[in-house]
Amino acid sequence: MRTQISINKVRGPFVARVEEISGQDLLACNQCGKCSAGCPVVAAMDLLPSQVIRMAQLGMEEVLESKTIWICASCLTCVTRCPKGVDLPRLMEALRQISLRKGVTKLDLNALPPELVREVPQLAIVGGFRKYMR
Ligand code: SF4
Ligand code: SF4
Structure with missing residues (x-):
């Protein structure tokens, strides 16, 4: 269209x-x-x-x-x-x-593997919240 x-x-x-x-x-x-x-x-x-x-x-x-x-x-x-x-x-x-x-939500936290959540720097997770979540 x-x-x-x-x-x-x-x-x-x-x-x-x-x-x-x-x-x-x-x-x-x-x-x-x-x-x-x-x-x-x-x-x-x-x-x-x-x-x-x-x-x-x-x-x-x-x-x-x-x-x-x-x-x-x-x-x-x-x-x-x-x-x-x-x-x-x-x-x-x-x-x-x-x-x-x-x-719009781009990230489902529950879909992240627990081992990834444990290893990823906290700053990256906070940045991800900021960028991908409501
Ligand atoms: S659009 Fe600009 S700020 Fe964004 S990744 Fe590309 S060069 Fe970097
Ligand atoms: S460099 Fe600047 S002026 Fe050129 S297309 Fe990108 S935003 Fe527009």
Whole structure:
């Protein structure tokens, strides 16, 4: 199904919310692609980082279904490469927050093997809670 893009979406509440939570001006991005070209985990993503911000610019809430927003490691490589000063990790975090508030849960704690829970550093578990759970 083709997604309908309209001025109502581009200037709609979803874009306003993403900009408010992330603190980023989405229209600053000119789609140069330098973020995607330097991202170390891009091979695991279903959307390029530059595609994520493009969809957010256009008010396409379907971006919330992307694996990319969960795979982003917040490594800041893209931040150092972006000529427009866009902080993509903050955008990814905003999209995760919006997604989590919609009730999406990405991690079932009970499904984790007990031996893994014992061995994984506490910091990693807390980080996982923050990123993957409501
Ligand atoms: S590097 Fe910056 S300006 Fe270029 S596509 Fe990525 S976010 Fe947009
Ligand atoms: S912060 Fe996220 S999107 Fe940016 S380079 Fe790192 S993993 Fe890729």
